[in-house]
Amino acid sequence: MDNQALAALLFPDITKSIADYEALYPPRDLPDGAVVTRIAPSPTGFVHLGNLYNAIGERLARQTNGVFYLRIEDTDQKREVEGAVEAVIDAMNFYGVKFDEGATVEGETGKYGPYRQRQRKELYQTIAKSLVERGLAYPCFCTEEQLTEMRDEQMANKENIGYYGKYAACRDLTLEQVQEKISAGLPWVLRFRSSGDAEKMIPVQDGIRGELHVQENYTDFVLLKSDGIPTYHFAHVCDDHFMRTTHVIRDESWLATLPIHVQMFDTLGWQRPVYCHTATLMKMDGESKRKLSKRKDPELALSYYRAEGFPPEAVWLYLLTVLNSNFEEWHMANPDANSREFTFSLEKMSSSGALFDLAKLDNIAKDYLSRQSADMVYDGLLAWAKEYDTALAARMEAKADFFRAAISVGRGGDKPRKDYGSWAQAAKFLSFYDSETFVREDECPENVSAEDRKAILTGYLETLNFADTPEEWFAKVKELTEQLGYAVQVKKYKKNPELYKGSIVDVSNLIRVALTGRQNSPDLWEISHVLGEAETRRRIEEYQ
Ligand code: GLU
Numbered sequence: 308m309d310n311q312a313l314a315a316l317l318f319p320d321i322t323k324s325i326a327d328y329e330a331l332y333p334p335r336d337l338p339d340g341a342v343v344t345r346i347a348p349s350p351t352g353f354v355h356l357g358n359l360y361n362a363i364g365e366r367l368a369r370q371t372n373g374v375f376y377l378r379i380e381d382t383d384q385k386r387e388v389e390g391a392v393e394a395v396i397d398a399m400n401f402y403g404v405k406f407d408e409g410a411t412v413e414g415e416t417g418k419y420g421p422y423r424q425r426q427r428k429e430l431y432q433t434i435a436k437s438l439v440e441r442g443l444a445y446p447c448f449c450t451e452e453q454l455t456e457m458r459d460e461q462m463a464n465k466e467n468i469g470y471y472g473k474y475a476a477c478r479d480l481t482l483e484q485v486q487e488k489i490s491a492g493l494p495w496v497l498r499f500r501s502s503g504d505a506e507k508m509i510p511v512q513d514g515i516r517g518e519l520h521v522q523e524n525y526t527d528f529v530l531l532k533s534d535g536i537p538t539y540h541f542a543h544v545c546d547d548h549f550m551r552t553t554h555v556i557r558d559e560s561w562l563a564t565l566p567i568h569v570q571m572f573d574t575l576g577w578q579r580p581v582y583c584h585t586a587t588l589m590k591m592d593g594e595s596k597r598k599l600s601k602r603k604d605p606e607l608a609l610s611y612y613r614a615e616g617f618p619p620e621a622v623w624l625y626l627l628t629v630l631n632s633n634f635e636e637w638h639m640a641n642p643d644a645n646s647r648e649f650t651f652s653l654e655k656m657s658s659s660g661a662l663f664d665l666a667k668l669d670n671i672a673k674d675y676l677s678r679q680s681a682d683m684v685y686d687g688l689l690a691w692a693k694e695y696d697t698a699l700a701a702r703m704e705a706k707a708d709f710f711r712a713a714i715s716v717g718r719g720g721d722k723p724r725k726d727y728g729s730w731a732q733a734a735k736f737l738s739f740y741d742s743e744t745f746v747r748e749d750e751c752p753e754n755v756s757a758e759d760r761k762a763i764l765t766g767y768l769e770t771l772n773f774a775d776t777p778e779e780w781f782a783k784v785k786e787l788t789e790q791l792g793y794a795v796q797v798k799k800y801k802k803n804p805e806l807y808k809g810s811i812v813d814v815s816n817l818i819r820v821a822l823t824g825r826q827n828s829p830d831l832w833e834i835s836h837v838l839g840e841a842e843t844r845r846r847i848e849e850y851q
């Protein structure tokens with residue numbers, strides 16, 4: 308076979324050489340140890356949690372004065388959705404992830420572009436052409452039916468699956484045969500001519516997993532599809548080489564095709580990047596663990612956390628806790644430090660199915676929000692409400708001081724309250740303060756009869772004095788409790804329940820329901836002072 312003639316036949320318009328691209332994209336001038344990494348999402352419109360997780364690379368790049376960039380893997384036009392690139396950029400921005408270069412909403416920035424793969428066709432074809440010239444790639448005209456037949460036969464014979472050896476029907480076509488088929492207008496894909504041995508295991512260093520041993524690739528996999536656009540495998544190798552990526556941080560599902568990738572790097576004589584395969588996000592489903600699924604689990608979409616209003620830092624705290632073995636300890640020692648101050652290392656990342664658990668996120672987020680200032684919570688809630696609950700946003704803006712005061716209740720001190728972890732939860736929780744949204748959700752405590760209800764609330768109103776200190780106020784509640792035959796000490800009530808109608812818990816829960824609509828609430832005295840005397844009296848009277 309005349310490889311030069313075949314290359315010219317297949318790629319008549321390609322005039323550049325690999326050397327041209329080496330000159331165009333020189334090695335980056337960065338300090339030793341600088342990490343150059345990226346996220347490379349496909350513009351499907353679905354930004355998932357894994358995209359954020361893999362954006363952990365940004366922290367590595369920052370720590371080493373390296374580069375973090377955004378590449379758009381848009382080779383599959385069928386799956387492309389309008390506005391998807393904007394959605395990725397917007398989501399990353401929301402989580403504080405900043406790109407040094409790559410695709411932007413307006414276009415792109417950086418010297419290693421284009422950063423959208425479809426604009427790099429000439430580059431891929433140049434590399435492909437050089438492989439044809441070296442006798443390492445050839446056109447394949449097999450139809451889908453032929454390929455299915457081949458697979459069926461391999462399955463029936465219990466043989467290795469794939470296009471290789473005697474099954475590689477187009478491997479040894481002559482130049483004339485190729486010419487004939489091309490003139491007849493038959494579509495073709497370009498395949499790599501692999502000389503790999505299925506019996507051989509080759510070592511690959513993984514930044515997270517250490518040394519891996521993978522089966523050598525023995526299949527003649529596809530480099531270019533029939534429209535001349537590369538497969539993920541070929542594009543990844545060309546792009547990460549010419550964009551001078553040092554670390555490829557990606558999901559562990561790519562481990563299966565890693566043999567193809569290292570074979571390409573080695574064949575092209577390019578230095579392999581450090582592969583870092585991150586653990587797939589799993590969840591418990593009944594008794595068993597399974598992969599998070601786009602179809603079944605809304606929490607796989609990054610938009611879920613924003614819509615629920617989990618603060619971005621809380622999501623990061625959660626992700627780092629689940630995915631990094633030494634993060635939790637650091638966070639416990641530095642509870643108020645931003646997660647960005649944590650020195651992140653790949654070796655400490657989990658390598659097997661990371662268990663995802665919304666209840667844990669909730670706890671972390673509640674703890675996080677309980678440590679924030681009232682101003683931060685007010686601003687965060689307002690920003691969320693402007694997007695997801697405009698009625699709340701309007702009320703918050705009209706009564707800013709009132710909302711700030713409500714948010715301040717139970718905040719600060721050694722044991723701040725942890726009533727909400729997300730803005731949606733906060734909106735729900737705080738709703739009782741505002742008379743416009745106040746509803747009584749809970750019933751009067753069981754131990755309190757209708758008659759006592761009236762007596763307690765009337766007695767409460769009679770002695771209520773807004774000038775009292777909290778201690779004076781509480782002394783009056785105790786007095787009222789005793790007068791009406793309820794136990795002031797819960798212990799005493801529990802010991803001899805027949806001696807009392809109930810305890811101080813019933814009395815105060817009744818006042819709680821009157822005032823907040825719930826049997827569970829922050830400190831009643833503080834709440835009353837946020838509501839003001841008139842509203843406090845109005846609610847108690849209303850419930851008498
Ligand atoms: N487009 C691939 C994905 O979304 C990128 C994988 C990679 O980072 O190389 O899974």
